[in-house]
Amino acid sequence: MEKLIVNGGRALHGAVRISGGKNSSLAIITAACLAADVSVLENVPQCRDVLTLKAILEALGARIELDRGRMAIDARALASHAAPYDLCRQMRASFYAAGLLLGRGGRAEIPLPGGCVIGSRPVDFHLRGFAALGAMVEIEHGYMKASARQLVGTTFFVPRSSVGTTINLMLAASMASGTTVLDNAAREPEVVDTAVFLNLMGARIKGAGTNSITIEGADALHGASYAIIPDRLEAGTYLLAAAATGGNVLVEQMIPEHISALLAKLEEAGAIVERGTDGVRVRAGGVHRGVHVDTAPYPGFATDLHPPFVALMSRADGQSRIRETVFESRFGYVDELRRMGADVHVEGDSAIVNGVPYLTGAPVEAVDIRAGATIIIAALSARGTSEIAGVDNVDRGYEQLDGKLSALGADVRRVEVRGESVPQPVA
Ligand code: UD1
Numbered sequence: 001m002e003k004l005i006v007n008g009g010r011a012l013h014g015a016v017r018i019s020g021g022k023n024s025s026l027a028i029i030t031a032a033c034l035a036a037d038v039s040v041l042e043n044v045p046q047c048r049d050v051l052t053l054k055a056i057l058e059a060l061g062a063r064i065e066l067d068r069g070r071m072a073i074d075a076r077a078l079a080s081h082a083a084p085y086d087l088c089r090q091m092r093a094s095f096y097a098a099g100l101l102l103g104r105g106g107r108a109e110i111p112l113p114g115g116c117v118i119g120s121r122p123v124d125f126h127l128r129g130f131a132a133l134g135a136m137v138e139i140e141h142g143y144m145k146a147s148a149r150q151l152v153g154t155t156f157f158v159p160r161s162s163v164g165t166t167i168n169l170m171l172a173a174s175m176a177s178g179t180t181v182l183d184n185a186a187r188e189p190e191v192v193d194t195a196v197f198l199n200l201m202g203a204r205i206k207g208a209g210t211n212s213i214t215i216e217g218a219d220a221l222h223g224a225s226y227a228i229i230p231d232r233l234e235a236g237t238y239l240l241a242a243a244a245t246g247g248n249v250l251v252e253q254m255i256p257e258h259i260s261a262l263l264a265k266l267e268e269a270g271a272i273v274e275r276g277t278d279g280v281r282v283r284a285g286g287v288h289r290g291v292h293v294d295t296a297p298y299p300g301f302a303t304d305l306h307p308p309f310v311a312l313m314s315r316a317d318g319q320s321r322i323r324e325t326v327f328e329s330r331f332g333y334v335d336e337l338r339r340m341g342a343d344v345h346v347e348g349d350s351a352i353v354n355g356v357p358y359l360t361g362a363p364v365e366a367v368d369i370r371a372g373a374t375i376i377i378a379a380l381s382a383r384g385t386s387e388i389a390g391v392d393n394v395d396r397g398y399e400q401l402d403g404k405l406s407a408l409g410a411d412v413r414r415v416e417v418r419g420e421s422v423p424q425p426v427a
Pocket residue numbers: 023024026092093119120121122123124125126127160161162163164165186188190303304326327328
C-alpha cells in the first residue's frame with residue numbers, strides 16, 4: 001500500500017501543465033473501438049482509470065499502446081461481446097463498453113459497474129436508452145445483457161441530463177439505422193469532445209453542447225486522430241490548491257471557459273483570478289470569505305469540484321454552504337476534513353462549513369477520487385504532517401499529482417507502507 005506524506009504550510013508557486021481530460025479520454029478511447037480500424041489519440045492522461053479501460057478493451061480484443069500521452073488503438077480484432085467483471089467493477093465508465101458493443105456488434109454482456117462511492121449511481125437511464133434504440137435489455141446475475149439485430153434511431157429524453165447516458169447513447173446511436181434525437185442531453189465539454197471525435201470517425205452528430213443532440217446513424221466508422229481536451233477538473237484542483245495555500249500559480253494548458261463557475265466563486269471568495277487564452281493564474285489575496293455554492297450540470301458549478309472547494313472554505317472567514325444537487329452522498333470527505341480540525345457537517349443535501357483559523361495535519365484517507373484531492377489540498381494548507389492513505393483512489397483520476405505538486409514547492413512524498421510498519425520511501 002502507498003501513502004502520501006504531506007508537510008503542510010508551504011504556499012504553492014510556479015506553473016503547472018494540465019493533462020488531457022480523464023473523463024473525455026474514457027469516452028473517446030471507447031468510441032475509437034467502434035471502428036474496425038486504427039485511431040491515434042494525443043493528450044491521454046496516464047491515470048489508473050485510463051489503464052483500467054485499456055485493460056477492459058484489450059480483454060475484448062483491441063490492441064492498445066500508450067506512450068507519453070499518445071495512445072494508438074487498433075480495434076480490428078475486437079470480437080468479444082462480454083466485458084470482464086474484475087475490471088469493470090473498478091469504475092463506472094466501464095459501462096461505456098455497453099454502447100460500444102451494442103453499436104459495433106449488436107450484443108453486449110457487461111457487469112453492472114462500480115466506481116466512486118458518491119451515491120447509488122444506477123444505470124437505469126442507460127438501459128432505458130438502449131431499449132428505446134430497439135435492444136432487448138435484461139439484468140441477470142449482476143450483468144446487463146443486451147442484444148439487437150439492428151439498433152433503430154429514436155427520440156429519447158435523457159433523464160437528469162446524465163453525462164454517462166448521453167455519451168453511451170451517442171456511441172450506440174452512431175451505428176443505428178436512422179436518426180436519433182437525445183433531448184435534455186448533457187452539455188458537458190466531455191460530451192462535446194466525444195461528439196467531435198465521433199464526427200472525425202465519420203459519424204454525423206449535431207447539437208453537442210446544447211440540450212438536443214441529433215445523431216444520424218452510419219453503417220461503419222473509420223479510425224481518426226485527435227487530441228483530447230485538457231482536464232477541467234484537474235485544472236480546478238490546482239487552482240483551489242493554489243488559493244488554499246496562499247500561493248500564486250499559473251495553471252497552463254487549460255480552457256478557462258470550462259470552469260467559469262469555479263472562477264467566479266474563487267473571485268467571490270476574494271482570490272485574484274487572471275484569465276489568459278491558454279491558462280489561469282490564481283493568487284490567494286489574503287484570507288478568503290465564506291461563499292455559498294450550488295452544484296449543477298454544466299455550465300454550473302461542477303459536482304466534482306464541490307469537495308475540493310470545501311477544503312478552501314474550511315479556512316475561510318465566516319460560514320459557507322455547499323449544496324450538492326447531482327450526487328446524493330458526495331460527502332465522504334467530511335469526516336476526513338474534520339480529523340484535520342475543519343468545522344464542517346452535513347445538513348440534508350448541503351455541507352455547512354464554518355471557517356477555522358488553521359487546520360492540523362492528521363492521518364486521513366482518500367475515500368474517492370475528489371475526496372482524495374480535497375484532503376490533499378487541506379493537508380497542503382494545514383500545520384504539521386498528514387499521512388494520506390487510499391492513494392490509489394487519487395491515482396484513478398490524477399496523472400502525477402504528487403510530482404506536479406512537488407514542482408510547485410509542496411513538501412509531498414509517496415511512501416510504501418507494509419502492514420502497520422513505518423513508511424518506507426518509494427524508489
Ligand atoms: C460523469 C463523470 C463524473 C461527474 C458526473 C456529473 C465520468 C467518468 N464521470 O459521471 O465525474 O461527476 O458525470 O457531471 O465522466 N443517474 C441515474 N441513473 C442513470 C445514470 C445517472 O440515476 O442511469 C443519476 C446519477 O446517480 C446522478 C445523476 O444521474 O445523480 C447524474 O449522473 P451522470 O451525469 O450520469 O454521471 P456519470 O456519467 O456517472
